[in-house]
Amino acid sequence: MKKYQEMTKAELLQEKQQLEAEYKKIKEIGLQLNMARGKPSSEQLDLSMDLLNVLTKDDILKAEDGTDCRNYGIMDGIEEAKELMAEVVGCKKENVIVYGNSSLNIMYDQVARAEIFGICGNTPWSKLDKVKFLCPVPGYDRHFKITQTFGIEMINIPMTSEGPDMDLVEKYVNNDERVKGIWCVPKYSNPQGVVYSDETVRRFANLKPAAKDFRIFWDNAYAVHHLYEDNQAEILNILDECAKAGNPDMVYQFCSTSKVTFPGAGIAALSSSEENLKDIKSKLTVQTIGHDKINQLRHVKYFKNIDGIKAHMKKQADIIRPKFEMLIDMLNEEIKPLGIGNWVDPVGGYFVCFESLEGCAKEIIGKCKEAGVTMTGAGAPFPYGKDEKDSTIRIAPTYPSMDELKKATEVFITCTKLVSVNKCLEKTESKVFEVNTAKEVL
Amino acid sequence: MKKYQEMTKAELLQEKQQLEAEYKKIKEIGLQLNMARGKPSSEQLDLSMDLLNVLTKDDILKAEDGTDCRNYGIMDGIEEAKELMAEVVGCKKENVIVYGNSSLNIMYDQVARAEIFGICGNTPWSKLDKVKFLCPVPGYDRHFKITQTFGIEMINIPMTSEGPDMDLVEKYVNNDERVKGIWCVPKYSNPQGVVYSDETVRRFANLKPAAKDFRIFWDNAYAVHHLYEDNQAEILNILDECAKAGNPDMVYQFCSTSKVTFPGAGIAALSSSEENLKDIKSKLTVQTIGHDKINQLRHVKYFKNIDGIKAHMKKQADIIRPKFEMLIDMLNEEIKPLGIGNWVDPVGGYFVCFESLEGCAKEIIGKCKEAGVTMTGAGAPFPYGKDEKDSTIRIAPTYPSMDELKKATEVFITCTKLVSVNKCLEKTESKVFEVNTAKEVL
Structure with a gap:
């Protein structure tokens, strides 16, 4: 795969046409998915159900x-x-x-x-x-x-x-x-x-x-x-x-x-x-x-004690790790080769922080929304909601099921490509610009 | 029984002597009782234990x-x-x-x-x-x-x-x-x-x-x-x-x-x-x-729904009503005839508000404390803790058991008498003073 920034205008236009068709198809499905907030999934919550039986009317x-x-x-x-x-x-x-x-x-x-x-x-x-x-x-x-x-x-x-x-x-x-x-x-x-x-x-x-x-x-x-x-x-x-x-x-x-x-x-x-x-x-x-x-x-x-918590959190990790890994794998496969996004693979917590090309985050999130996938609002990770570079997108993969997450990520990838290809087209006639490097975005 | 304010100095002195002996005996018991805060008793709390079994791990x-x-x-x-x-x-x-x-x-x-x-x-x-x-x-x-x-x-x-x-x-x-x-x-x-x-x-x-x-x-x-x-x-x-x-x-x-x-x-x-x-x-x-x-x-x-709450509160009332009634009966028996306190019999809530002779509340509460019975602090029911008349004492009868409440009330009664008799002795040589009427104190 060729990076978008290295593509000719003709190549970009062809890519754009294909992505637009793809996006149209996605919209027609009428998805309702959410990768917006760091919420545990039902499966994670199920792990704690015994908490409800710990104290009963017979306990002192x-x-x-x-x-x-x-x-x-x-x-x-x-x-x-x-x-x-x-x-x-x-x-x-x-x-x-x-x-x-x-x-x-x-x-x-x-x-x-x-x-x-x-x-x-x-x-x-x-x-x-x-x-x-x-x-x-x-x-x-x-x-x-x-x-x-x-x-x-x-x-x-x-x-x-x-x-x-x-x-x-x-x-x-x-x-x-x-x-x-x-x-x-x-x-x-x-x-x-x-x-x-x-x-x-x-x-x-x-x-x-x-x-x-x-x-x-x-x-x-x-x-x-x-x-x-x-x-x-x-x-x-x-x-x-x-x-x-x-x-x-x-x-x-x-x-x-x-x-x-x-x-x-x-x-x-x-x-x-x-x-x-x-x-x-x-x-x-x-x-x-x-x-x-x-x-x-x-x-x-x-x-x-803390050992009880650790054992419990290991079970939680077993549920959410595959979600993080699938998301990262899909981004590695589809986004990385195109040079239109960066992130660092997390080893804990609840999020993946995606850095798009500058000036693309708001539009990517908007396009996702239009296709039925809710992302954290553009700018949310910044004071006053102002992301000067308009490039940070917080992805929260824990709440959806694996199947939902896969679909939502596909939508996210298509939207990211579509917005990025348009951005690159805008720029083909002006100067070449650089994607943020991982070092910079961290 | 004669009201303290109607007693002669000799009568008051005799009463005082007897009360001091009584108080000394009480102190020797080394009680540890509390009528200070509006807390439900264990028996009341026991009524709600089923609350803990309402949600279990098998519930959705x-x-x-x-x-x-x-x-x-x-x-x-x-x-x-x-x-x-x-x-x-x-x-x-x-x-x-x-x-x-x-x-x-x-x-x-x-x-x-x-x-x-x-x-x-x-x-x-x-x-x-x-x-x-x-x-x-x-x-x-x-x-x-x-x-x-x-x-x-x-x-x-x-x-x-x-x-x-x-x-x-x-x-x-x-x-x-x-x-x-x-x-x-x-x-x-x-x-x-x-x-x-x-x-x-x-x-x-x-x-x-x-x-x-x-x-x-x-x-x-x-x-x-x-x-x-x-x-x-x-x-x-x-x-x-x-x-x-x-x-x-x-x-x-x-x-x-x-x-x-x-x-x-x-x-x-x-x-x-x-x-x-x-x-x-x-x-x-x-x-x-x-x-x-x-x-x-x-x-x-x-x-x-509210009917469930009402039925539940009826059971609570059955536990605390006898406490209120015993307290009120004891006050009626021991305090009322002496003209050294007023209160209104409550039909709900958590307290009895006792109005002593003016200038006696702090000392009564102090004497109770000394004898091992904790009352709500003097002045507490007033902004800045300032009870200008120094006469209001909040009694909270719900938390102690009937037996404890009886003992604590006995102590309170003795202390109230003792402090009041002293107050009356002080006044025998000055003017006659009036106990607050129920109308006034409410």
């Missing part, structure tokens, strides 16, 4: 310390749930608060409290003229929505294969006291699947923030979400590294069982320094009497 | 509309849970958002969003010089903690036997645009057990607030918490009344199953006008993907 719903989990009390989570969530992210249980069903909600709350009350006695962000957050891009749209909603200025930080561009991060954080935070997904990042290198984590821990209330929002969402048994990423423990570097209070770490058991019916946790937890609890006690301890107990009894 | 966890309750989605609650919670407060399901486990958390969130973003396009409260809330007293300490935490000025509104003093409420709300809200527990109020009369509800609905963003925070916490089968309070539907009065957007109503099934592991809901719900959802979508739909489904399957 007491925590280890004797607390009746059916009644009020215990604002920060039962001890054994703290321990389980601590094991997930590799910290001490003393550093954990177990919340309700959503880590996103914890993050929102952290930002909201910083805005209203300030962090650890510092000026509330709402009283400052300007607050800025660093946003590694591409990233998670719901992170960016939180900061946008609070009117926080977001600054794009390009991702590399080792994590965010740390030169830039250091430049901003260490020199601008208006920079109050950074959104990070350190393991199997959303959407690229990047794993932060040890050097990246250490450079984070060794930041010298201009702002006393600068915090790293460390969303360890995919801590145990490996695709391969023999290729599991491990990242350095950010709490430990920060403590070693003399910055014990610089991180809020988040995690949940949303993509472990049931999204929306799992448990979520925050881990941070003693000082930060004290600060948080002083307000949390006004917000709530406590979270769902029965569901905490249910999760603990079901998994027992 | 789909909502009526086909939504898989195990996965992401449905921010505002599954339809059938909306319907159930709507029935609890007697509104339409279209007016309901079902949340997570805590109505207190919803209230905090409502205030927090008003502070940060403003209500329905109005100026965020945090941008105003002053925001005031009306606080019917005595009231619920956790309400007052929320407004205090946000720096909102709280204004005491005395309660009558029909609800808050509406003359005062109208005066403040209709004339001062800095008054943005009022905390209400309209049925079986905490702590007095007052039921708002129809006139009170109508006067609320017909307020003409100076502030466009004035909202009634209607905490219908005890909507189905009757003590008697044949004496059940019903209040007018505040949403309907407000709509009729041309004030459709003036109320946020809250309720939960915390004291129906399991506190902390139940479901909570907000009900309000279409306009308010739209305003709320525009931010809620940033806060969370959704609440625990499995627990919503669990509650719906368990209760089926």
Whole structure:
């Protein structure tokens, strides 16, 4: 196969004609498929059904310390749930608060409290003229929505294969006291699947923030979400590294069982320094009497410990790995030879991040939609929804069945080719342009 | 028995001597009892154990509309849970958002969003010089903690036997645009057990607030918490009344199953006008993907409808009614004849509100504590913890067993007598003083 950029105008026109016919046929089928959101499939959810039988009416719903989990009390989570969530992210249980069903909600709350009350006695962000957050891009749209909603200025930080561009991060954080935070997904990042290198984590821990209330929002969402048994990423423990570097209070770490058991019916946790937890609890006690301890107990009894979670996640991987592999194989087969897209094969997490030719993402996604395949919205992985290059497309392969995924990917491939061939035709009369290299797009 | 205020100094001294001996004996027992918080007892919680067996691994966890309750989605609650919670407060399901486990958390969130973003396009409260809330007293300490935490000025509104003093409420709300809200527990109020009369509800609905963003925070916490089968309070539907009065957007109503099934592991809901719900959802979508739909489904399957809840609450009443009655009987026997306390016999809710002689509450509670009986802190039912008369004591009889409650009440009675006799001795040489009448204290 010849790369599109190397084709003559005549070749491109012929290709275009063929693709248009193909696309017409696809549209006629009237598909209704979705590769938009990182949702587990029914088969994955089926794996957790025993969770519902763990606690029955014959059980005594007491925590280890004797607390009746059916009644009020215990604002920060039962001890054994703290321990389980601590094991997930590799910290001490003393550093954990177990919340309700959503880590996103914890993050929102952290930002909201910083805005209203300030962090650890510092000026509330709402009283400052300007607050800025660093946003590694591409990233998670719901992170960016939180900061946008609070009117926080977001600054794009390009991702590399080792994590965010740390030169830039250091430049901003260490020199601008208006920079109050950074959104990070350190393991199997959303959407690229990047794993932060040890050097990246250490450079984070060794930041010298201009702002006393600068915090790293460390969303360890995919801590145990490996695709391969023999290729599991491990990242350095950010709490430990920060403590070693003399910055014990610089991180809020988040995690949940949303993509472990049931999204929306799992448990979520925050881990941070003693000082930060004290600060948080002083307000949390006004917000709530406590979270769902029965569901905490249910999760603990079901998994027992981190080994239980690991065994469970291996089963999940067995279901979703073939989906990732089929998707990647199809892209390798159909897209790579044409030079019209790049991606990095993820070894964990929930996404494949596709980089099209510049200026094509929006149109590809639009064409998919028209043919009945919903993709994550163009620009979603960027603050304010603005993908300057118009090239990033987040693909979420977990939710559809293998059969649906195959069909959806076929549609995606046809649309990508069609839009790319048109783009190349536009350019044949102007200058030659280059596809983003994998190094650049990461 | 003679009233303390009618006793001679010699009689009082003799009484005091006897009470001190009694108190000394009690202290020696080394009790550890608690009448502080409105918590259900184990027996009450046992009634809900079947809730745990309603959903098992063999069930299909789909909502009526086909939504898989195990996965992401449905921010505002599954339809059938909306319907159930709507029935609890007697509104339409279209007016309901079902949340997570805590109505207190919803209230905090409502205030927090008003502070940060403003209500329905109005100026965020945090941008105003002053925001005031009306606080019917005595009231619920956790309400007052929320407004205090946000720096909102709280204004005491005395309660009558029909609800808050509406003359005062109208005066403040209709004339001062800095008054943005009022905390209400309209049925079986905490702590007095007052039921708002129809006139009170109508006067609320017909307020003409100076502030466009004035909202009634209607905490219908005890909507189905009757003590008697044949004496059940019903209040007018505040949403309907407000709509009729041309004030459709003036109320946020809250309720939960915390004291129906399991506190902390139940479901909570907000009900309000279409306009308010739209305003709320525009931010809620940033806060969370959704609440625990499995627990919503669990509650719906368990209760089926409001009749299921009513039958369940009858069983709860059968457990706690004898506690209330024993407490009231003991007070009638030991306190009433001495003229040293007043209360109104509640027919629902979770508390008895005891009014001691002025200037005695703190000391009574302190003496109880010393003897091993924890009461709700003095002043707790008032904004800023300030009970000007130092006379209100909230008694929570549901949590202890009958035997424990009996012992705790004996201690309370002895302490009340002892402190009152001392107070009367102080006064024998000054003027005669009057005990608050029931009318006054309500």
